[in-house]
Amino acid sequence: MLNLTEELKALSLQAFKALFDQDLDENLIQIQPTRKEFEGSHTLVCFPLSRFSKLNPEQTAGAVGVYMQENSELVSGYNVVKGFLNIVIADKVWLKIASDILNTPNYGFKVATGREVMVEYSSPNTNKPLHLGHLRNNFLGYSVAQILKANGNKVHKVQIINDRGIHICKSMVAWQKFGEGETPESANMKGDKLVGKYYVIFDQKYKAQIAGLVEAGKTQEEAEKEAPLIKEAQEMLLKWEQKEPETYALWEMMNEWVYKGFENTYKTMGVDFDKLYYESQTFSLGKEEVLRAVEEGLAYKKEDGSVWIDLTEEGLDEKLLLRKDGTSVYMTQDIGTAILRYRDFPKIEQQIYTVGNEQEYHFKVLFIILAKLGYEWAKNCYHLSYGMVDLPTGKMKSREGTVVDADDLMEDMFATAKSRTDELGKIDGFNAEEAEELYRQLGLGALKYYLLKVDPVKRMMFNPEESIDFQGNTGPFIQYVHARICAILRKAEQIGVKPSVSENLNSLEPTENNVLQLIIDFPNKIDEAANGYAPSIIANYVYEVAKAYNKFYSEVSIFNESDQEALAFRIGFSKIVAETIEKSMNLLGADVPEKM
RNA sequence: GACCCCGUAGUUCAACGGAUAGAAUUGGAGUUUCCUAAACUUUAGAUGCAGGUUCGAUUCCUGCCGGGGUCACCA
Numbered sequence: 001m002l003n004l005t006e007e008l009k010a011l012s013l014q015a016f017k018a019l020f021d022q023d024l025d026e027n028l029i030q031i032q033p034t035r036k037e038f039e040g041s042h043t044l045v046c047f048p049l050s051r052f053s054k055l056n057p058e059q060t061a062g063a064v065g066v067y068m069q070e071n072s073e074l075v076s077g078y079n080v081v082k083g084f085l086n087i088v089i090a091d092k093v094w095l096k097i098a099s100d101i102l103n104t105p106n107y108g109f110k111v112a113t114g115r116e117v118m119v120e121y122s123s124p125n126t127n128k129p130l131h132l133g134h135l136r137n138n139f140l141g142y143s144v145a146q147i148l149k150a151n152g153n154k155v156h157k158v159q160i161i162n163d164r165g166i167h168i169c170k171s172m173v174a175w176q177k178f179g180e181g182e183t184p185e186s187a188n189m190k191g192d193k194l195v196g197k198y199y200v201i202f203d204q205k206y207k208a209q210i211a212g213l214v215e216a217g218k219t220q221e222e223a224e225k226e227a228p229l230i231k232e233a234q235e236m237l238l239k240w241e242q243k244e245p246e247t248y249a250l251w252e253m254m255n256e257w258v259y260k261g262f263e264n265t266y267k268t269m270g271v272d273f274d275k276l277y278y279e280s281q282t283f284s285l286g287k288e289e290v291l292r293a294v295e296e297g298l299a300y301k302k303e304d305g306s307v308w309i310d311l312t313e314e315g316l317d318e319k320l321l322l323r324k325d326g327t328s329v330y331m332t333q334d335i336g337t338a339i340l341r342y343r344d345f346p347k348i349e350q351q352i353y354t355v356g357n358e359q360e361y362h363f364k365v366l367f368i369i370l371a372k373l374g375y376e377w378a379k380n381c382y383h384l385s386y387g388m389v390d391l392p393t394g395k396m397k398s399r400e401g402t403v404v405d406a407d408d409l410m411e412d413m414f415a416t417a418k419s420r421t422d423e424l425g426k427i428d429g430f431n432a433e434e435a436e437e438l439y440r441q442l443g444l445g446a447l448k449y450y451l452l453k454v455d456p457v458k459r460m461m462f463n464p465e466e467s468i469d470f471q472g473n474t475g476p477f478i479q480y481v482h483a484r485i486c487a488i489l490r491k492a493e494q495i496g497v498k499p500s501v502s503e504n505l506n507s508l509e510p511t512e513n514n515v516l517q518l519i520i521d522f523p524n525k526i527d528e529a530a531n532g533y534a535p536s537i538i539a540n541y542v543y544e545v546a547k548a549y550n551k552f553y554s555e556v557s558i559f560n561e562s563d564q565e566a567l568a569f570r571i572g573f574s575k576i577v578a579e580t581i582e583k584s585m586n587l588l589g590a591d592v593p594e595k596m
Numbered sequence: 597g598a599c600c601c602c603g604u605a606g607u608u609c610a611a612c613g614g615a616u617a618g619a620a621u622u623g624g625a626g627u628u629u630c631c632u633a634a635a636c637u638u639u640a641g642a643u644g645c646a647g648g649u650u651c652g653a654u655u656c657c658u659g660c661c662g663g664g665g666u667c668a669c670c671a
Binding site (some may be wrong): 463472 | 599600601602607608609610611612614615616619620621627630631633634635636637651652662663664665666667668670
């Protein structure tokens with residue numbers, strides 16, 4: 001397919017050769033979109049070129065403009081504003097491109113390049129239900145995976161489940177002591193919520209014990225160490241490590257509850273994984289690697305038996321790799337997990353970790369350690385870091401109950417979608433099932449779009465009352481445009497108009513031209529989003545497309561067109577737009593309804 | 597204390613070093629005998645401060661101010 005930007009770059013180089021006898025470096029040629037107040041679609045920036053033309057930027061632009069119009073069939077006109085050469089592409093060229101796009105089913109997506117990557121996201125603790133922060137994480141990771149796939153990568157979606165450690169034992173102890181045999185069934189609760197409940201109970205009772213001990217004269221520190229509950233949890237961890245059958249069975253049962261609950265939530269969220277890793281299966285490998293590192297002199301053992309690695313040469317600190325009792329820490333298991341993944345998928349060229357920005361230091365250290373351990377691939381590991389989601393009430397803290405629960409939030413979104421839809425009363429023909437599906441698509445679309453349109457590095461504010469809207473720059477706005485186009489396509493089919501692009505058309509509407517300019521940029525946007533791991537680029541792009549089409553829709557009446565070729569073009573053109581919107585929204589993990 | 601990230605309309609977000617800093621929302625004024633008004637048109641409103649580099653700085657560099665984070669034998 002014709003790549004206008006590349007063609008115009010080549011044409012610019014050609015012009016400089018012909019007019020000024022200069023062989024320019026291609027990197028000097030800047031083609032950018034024309035500002036909408038000027039005529040034209042592509043703009044050549046001439047300021048950096050004037051020293052080669054020996055003319056001022058304005059004269060340079062004029063000379064190149066004349067050359068382009070005379071020597072290329074692509075260019076039908078130009079205008080010069082200061083040092084900017086605004087180029088007008090011939091309508092015939094636009095029509096040819098539109099025709100090509102209409103006939104390219106996978107338009108925008110690259111063919112498989114053979115490159116293989118792994119994307120990790122979610123990776124929750126098993127004793128806390130998923131919350132708003134996890135939603136940003138999951139939507140981001142899933143969307144990046146989709147975008148990388150569209151850009152020609154083979155993608156493996158994975159997560160690491162934190163299924164062992166003292167925190168799990170806390171929930172287990174609390175359940176044993178205070179649970180009275182409660183199960184998700186008997187309590188009529190999701191399993192993850194039930195386990196989360198006991199984690200909170202543990203925390204409350206533990207705090208009470210500490211307070212009691214402090215009252216009895218202990219220091220805070222002593223009290224924290226000596227409280228009976230924490231001792232029980234520590235004993236439980238030891239029993240677990242020795243695989244004491246009763247403890248292990250309890251652990252398995254409660255984990256199973258959590259997994260069932262999570263699975264349910266992931267399903268609602270519309271994300272999935274190709275393979276799950278469990279910390280309980282990777283920490284031993286991490287330990288082995290650390291011991292190997294000690295043997296090879298990369299790490300060292302202190303007198304108390306703890307193992308450390310010295311990263312002062314890299315400008316970092318010394319880092320603990322194994323506790324003095326030989327048990328593994330967070331870093332140990334991440335070392336093991338990374339290595340295991342490359343054993344499972346030897347062909348992956350990159351591992352992408354979707355984890356909050358508070359762990360930047362951790363991943364920096366992890367990648368250095370892996371490199372020191374001799375793993376070549378470590379240099380390609382990437383921490384996809386993102387900022388926290390803030391609430392108007394302040395920070396999210398699970399212990400203080402200021403989290404927004406993922407399940408609850410999604411249910412709220414669906415309810416909002418329902419009431420909004422009922423108000424508008426446009427879905428008379430829908431049965432109950434179809435209506436539910438629509439609410440799901442709209443609610444999730446709003447939520448995903450809201451969380452993804454922001455640049456990941458930024459902290460973002462989430463106001464449950466005000467933030468999620470269905471009007472303006474939102475998911476439902478974009479979904480609405482798609483639904484309207486679908487209505488047009490249905491009507492076209494009824495009256496027997498086939499979408500097609502004839503190059504004999506006389507002219508394009510300006511609003512059509514604006515939309516087409518955006519559509520031809522779709523592959524570049526995917527590339528840009530993939531290179532920057534940035535779904536926000538796709539989100540902002542699809543919004544532009546939807547907005548531009550809305551303008552066309554309000555200005556041009558499609559079915560009043562008497563010329564059959566022009567009518568068929570508008571149908572075809574609309575079809576392209578609908579497809580681009582659908583693909584873009586799918587890259588964000590959102591669906592688009594055909595009616596709403 | 598050291599290091600990292602972020603400061604743009606009242607609010608929530610945009611802007612490969614490029615033109616008069618875009619949207620949405622809020623407020624004001626309009627549009628429906630015509631394809632879905634969850635839409636469209638119009639109006640009002642912003643780059644934390646001070647330097648520097650550049651033809652050109654929201655963007656790059658330095659300092660300051662403000663917000664957040666990290667530097668655990670927690671994960």
